[in-house]
Amino acid sequence: MSRGNTRQRIQDVALELFAEQGYEKTSLREIAERLDVTKAALYYHFKTKEDIVISLFADLGRPVDELIAWAEEQPRTLATKQEILRRYHVALMGALPLFRFMHENQATVRELSIGETFKARMTTLAGMIQDPGASMVDRVRCVSALFTMHAGLWLMQTVEGEEAEKRQAVLDVAIDLVTQAHRAEAG
Template sequence: MGGTMDGTKQRRRGNTRQRIQDVALELFAEQGYEKTSLREIAERLEVTKAALYYHFKTKEEILVSIFDDLTQPILDLIEWGKAQPHTLETKQEIVRRYSDILADATPLFRFMQENQGTVRELRVGEDFKGRMQGLRDIMIDPKADLIDQVRYVSAIFTLHAGMFFLQDIDGDQEAKRKAVLQVASDLVTQAHHGSGEA
């Protein structure tokens, strides 16, 4: 799945619960959530189903735990953002931090993108929608005109689009991530100046 998945595995290796999450996410990404069974997860881990049940009773429990762990930084960012002034610097920092969050959780976000129907039916779909609304709320100044509100929201989704649509294009991953971040930052600057915020 790329360097990010390997890096995540190395940081999380030793912890059985996290090993289960990593292997399950690999399988969900390889063959889809619906086609992956708890038995296959146990086999890939080389443990019994009983050992797997000790940590998780269902696939959804595993997915929810992955989602909660890897998206907690979004909740932390939202809380931080709520306490900050509506300045250009704050909004640029939100975009920068969110770019880092996406990079750290790339396998999860790719899984969610490729399995939108399934995700929508599970609790994680509603939870993710709530996180995105929280992120929107700390980005947008309600006094900004509609065009600038769209620019603020577009900055966030530019980061998502960059992760998905540039992955198969030749080039250094970090250079692509920086280019996407620059475009998102430019949108924030344009929106900020357009709305005349302080």
């Protein structure tokens, strides 16, 4: 098995265990046992649980970083803001296990260095979908659009309906919030 595949397997198993029993209650030994490898083999790739989580944020956060880089080069039009939300939606779908971890281990995320990284990404994205000088109501709409997308990952699980339809509805609501904010500023 290649190094990249082993690294990915470690990340996947660690996320499973973190989700099952929590970050604090999961040990490197348990991760190694679930993988059926020695602790030394695990140490070759990751020295600590935090190293695993940081690597997950780096790998799964890359699409968000790429989105931010793309958005920085775009005009601040309504179409750009809507496209930011569409691309962010795709990035979220690709990082569902990581967002599950964050949701279920919020105190840990705040304590680890990744908490600040995530907060910085969200602040940057929120700024990119807001107009400078927007009213407080419109700033709330824009921030709410991002949190609608996050909440939709979890809260919509209890709502009846097809997954694709629910995900599209969440994206539509987020886009509608940003559209309302943009039109209010333009009007």
